[in-house]
Amino acid sequence: MKILMLGWELPPHHTGGMGVVCYQMCKELAQSGADIEFILPYTAEFPNIDFMTVNPALPEGVTEVIGSMAGSTYDSQYFTYVDNKGNSRGVQMHEHQSAYTQYVAKLARLNEYDVIHAHDWLTFRAALAAKQLTAKPLFVHVHATEFDRSGGSYGNPLVREIEHMGLLLADKIFAISQATKDTIVREYNIDPAKIEIVHNAMELExxxxxxxxxxxxxxxxxxxxxxxxxxxxxxxxxxxxxxxxxxxxxxxxxxxxxxxxxxxxxxxxxxxxxxxxxxxxxxxxxxxxxxxxxxxxxxxxxxxxxxxxxxxxxxxxxxxxxxxxxxxxxxxxxxxxxxxxxxxxxxxxxxxxxxxxxxxxxxxxxxxxxxxxxxxxxxxxxxxxxxITWKRSVQKMMHHYQLHAHKQKVLHV
Structure with a gap:
């Protein structure tokens, strides 16, 4: 099972729990036989990750991408691009999201994947571009919605729109809790049958x-x-x-x-x-x-x-x-x-x-x-x-990967 995994952070360069979840989840997926290519929006070293390929989304001519928040890009409002001559320039979040999308689209054209798996709204534009190019099944993994991040209010309309589009066009949605599933159904009018609850776990290294x-x-x-x-x-x-x-x-x-x-x-x-x-x-x-x-x-x-x-x-x-x-x-x-x-x-x-x-x-x-x-x-x-372990959650994910990958192959025979 070849997975194009799109995420915005991994430890130790992370803030909050999503980076940890992605790390532990992918580790268990790899042990279950998955071949994962994880695309990040920044350059960094990950000496403890040997179970998957981690690549930064580098725009043409750029050798390094740095987030504005120390230790994290999830909260970054702007990024710094550095070229091979050491020259640097700042870019806004929306510009870097576009660059990330272009990089992922290029990967999708050049390589063969069985499924696409995208974590939260920051990666949804790139995921939708990859799906449009390849017709591969898209799984969106919802760790938090804009409703949650804004403390139970409407939040940013642009973010809501991106979330809604990703949820509508996904083949399957992984929600990390029943509460998250209920929010997706209520706030975005998504069919509950499309949503699978995949609880997180936490395990010591x-x-x-x-x-x-x-x-x-x-x-x-x-x-x-x-x-x-x-x-x-x-x-x-x-x-x-x-x-x-x-x-x-x-x-x-x-x-x-x-x-x-x-x-x-x-x-x-x-x-x-x-x-x-x-x-x-x-x-x-x-x-x-x-x-x-x-x-x-x-x-x-x-x-x-x-x-x-x-x-x-x-x-x-x-x-x-x-x-x-x-x-x-x-x-x-x-x-x-x-x-x-x-x-x-x-x-x-x-x-x-x-x-x-x-x-x-x-x-x-x-x-x-x-x-x-x-x-x-x-x-x-x-x-x-x-x-409460990752093994049970990953077994559920692998089942849905295989089910949708098989459907896609049958449709394109």
Whole structure:
């Protein structure tokens, strides 16, 4: 099965969970016999990827493409092109998307693929061009819609239009949760029979299994824990979608009743400054720590989960949410919003509606004040992950690849 895979990021050059999902999913696909060519919008080294071919979409005469966001292109609004003489020029997102589309179209003309698989709206134009040229089956993989990214509102009309076109013309849609499928049907009027739910999973790399955990990056927090403090963790992109204003409001109520509580906020994003200012307004400057962006594939990232007594994901609209899985992998209990795809799978976590600030503060306090509850949630939640693997999801994907590839061959005999 030869797959033309179109994505916008891969670790370690990524932000958020989609890059991690693409990496782990493709690794399992390769183990299942798939031959994958993954096309990215930027140039970078990937020393840990030997199970598929990774190529950058390079415009004519360009030798290097750099995103404007350090460590990520998903949030980049512009890119830098560098030619073989070292000359550089900046380009806007729409221009680079066009260049990406042209590169993918050229590949589709020159090479033979069985299926095309595109991740989220940024790759849909290129995917549609490849489908038009080759008539090969197109699978679009929806990790988040514009409805989700805008916190449950209409969002950018142009992005919505691109999403709608990709969803309409795809042969099959992979949605990462029932919640995402429902959003696609409701917001884009797509036939539900066309959509297959393929849940994400989260698995530790071999190197992570043998990682030295004797020294934690956040030693100062461990010292504070020894003095009676509890550490609450939030990790991910700081955007309206993640519901962090609600978390700060709830945390203010926690500190009123339990002053020896720290909120560790790991990540960066458009709300970074706003959240710092809001913390100050709430009088939380002495209880909230903002780390800024931390590499999501490094030990420091995992150490944040290890040091926490409770991980909280209060997302307003979360198609899936990998971070609760990362918490449980490090034996840290999780509190997540019911408005997340992860809540469909995880049973041994605390759940609430993101807007219920009172309940959020109560559940945080319950874990902080009850060590037995913390330990039980951590143990049972971690054990639950053994049954949530990529193997099952990839088997479902391979079935649909083969089904549609066979149909395409029959039609063109």
């Amino acid at each position: 071999e190197s992570e299994l043998h990682e030295d955990t004797s020294v934690n990056t956040f030693t100062y927090l461990q010292i504070m824990q020894g003095r009676g403090y509890k550490v609450i963790l939030s990790a991910g992109r700081l955007t309206i979608q993640k519901g962090l204003i609600h978390l700060l409001e709830a945390f203010a109520k926690v500190v009123e009743k339990r002053p020896k509580t720290i909120l560790l906020v790991v990540g960066s994003g458009e709300q970074y400054t706003e959240l710092i200012e809001h913390s100050a307004v709430l009088g939380l400057s002495g209880n909230v720590i903002f780390t800024g962006r931390i590499n999501g594939t490094g030990k420091t990232w995992r150490d944040a989960f290890r040091v926490a007594n409770l991980f909280v994901m209060p997302s307003v609209s979360e198609p899936f949410g990998l971070t609760p899985f990362e918490a449980l992998l490090q034996h840290t209990p999780a509190l997540i919003s019911k408005q997340s795809g992860a809540s469909e799978l995880l049973r041994n976590v605390l759940k609430l509606d993101y807007w219920d600030i009172e309940e959020m503060s109560n559940q945080i306090l319950a874990v902080c004040n009850n060590s037995d509850l913390e330990i039980t949630l951590a143990e049972e939640g971690s054990a639950e992950l053994a049954n």
